[in-house]
Structure formats: C-alpha cells, structure tokens
Amino acid sequence: MNTRNDVVIMTGEGMLALWSGLKSCLAPGDRVLSLVTGVFGDGIGDMAASLGCEVRKVTFAFNETIHEMDRVEAAVREFRPHMITAVHCETPSGTLNPIEGLGDLKRQYGVPLLYVDAVASLGGPPWIWTPGAWTCCWADPRNAFPRRRA
Numbered sequence: 001m002n003t004r005n006d007v008v009i010m011t012g013e014g015m016l017a018l019w020s021g022l023k024s025c026l027a028p029g030d031r032v033l034s035l036v037t038g039v040f041g042d043g044i045g046d047m048a049a050s051l052g053c054e055v056r057k058v059t060f061a062f063n064e065t066i067h068e069m070d071r072v073e074a075a076v077r078e079f080r081p082h083m084i085t086a087v088h089c090e091t092p093s094g095t096l097n098p099i100e101g102l103g104d105l106k107r108q109y110g111v112p113l114l115y116v117d118a119v120a121s122l123g124g125p126p127w128i129w130t131p132g133a134w135t136c137c138w139a140d141p142r143n144a145f146p147r148r149r150a
C-alpha cells in the first residue's frame with residue numbers, strides 16, 4: 001500500500017469498511033462534499049446523508065472521471081466540508097479517478113478528511129499516494145490483487 005500509517009484489516013465485505021469509515025469519522029451535521037462519477041460515489045453521499053450529515057454532491061457524467069477541478073475547488077471553498085469523498089475506481093463505469101489532485105485541495109483548504117473508496121482498485125492500477133493528503137482509504141484486496149487460478 002506504500003503507506004507508513006497503520007493499516008486496519010477488517011473481515012467482511014467492502015461495504016463494511018465503507019460504513020465503518022463514515023460512522024467512525026462523521027457526526028450528524030458534519031458537512032460532506034461527495035464527488036460523484038458513478039454509482040458508488042453517489043451512494044457514499046447518500047450514506048453520509050443517512051447519518052445526518054449535510055451533503056453536497058459535485059456530479060459528473062457516469063462515463064467521465066473527476067475533471068474541471070475549478071468546480072471541485074469552488075465547492076470546497078464555499079462549502080468548507082469536514083470530509084471529501086471520492087471513489088478511485090468506479091467499478092460499474094470502469095473509470096479511474098485522479099485522486100492526487102484531491103489531496104492537494106485537501107491540504108490547501110485544510111479539509112480534515114479525505115475518504116477514498118479503493119475497494120476495486122488497490123493492488124491493480126498504479127497507486128499514487130500524496131504524503132499526508134489521504135486520511136482514510138478503504139480497499140478490498142479480493143478485487144484487484146492478482147488471484148491464483150486453480
């Protein structure tokens with residue numbers, strides 16, 4: 001994973017880790033900026049809303065990746081979120097989002113938490129960490145790590 005931070009191993013499906021992260025890090029009323037490029041990104045915003053958070057979504061077409069960073073930056077500046085959420089690989093769309101730029105925004109605007117769903121991607125595509133910029137990242141090694149065939 002190329003991190004010096006502690007890694008928590010949970011036994012369960014990917015959703016267990018996604019819910020655990022939201023429930024552990026958020027309180028009702030916290031502002032969450034949800035970046036949506038597909039089904040999972042949209043769902044994470046809804047999950048945060050169901051916990052009583054104030055959620056704002058920045059939505060792109062489901063066949064696009066996060067771009068127009070000025071739109072994202074404007075939302076961060078105005079909304080001042082406690083957490084930004086994004087998905088690294090939007091599995092149903094088959095797209096890979098550029099997470100590095102979000103780390104830069106997080107640092108620039110002092111956003112406390114950046115939450116990244118990497119359930120489908122950790123161990124697959126090149127993994128780019130921005131030191132100090134990623135706060136929580138959820139991954140499921142069953143998805144992208146090479147599996148041995150029987």
Ligand SMILES: Cc1ncc(COP(=O)(O)O)c(C=O)c1O
Nearest residue numbers: 013014015040089091117119120
């Ligand atoms: C991007 C992404 N997030 C979350 C999940 C949910 O994982 P699980 O089905 O193991 O709960 C999946 C499952 O495919 C996924 O692709």
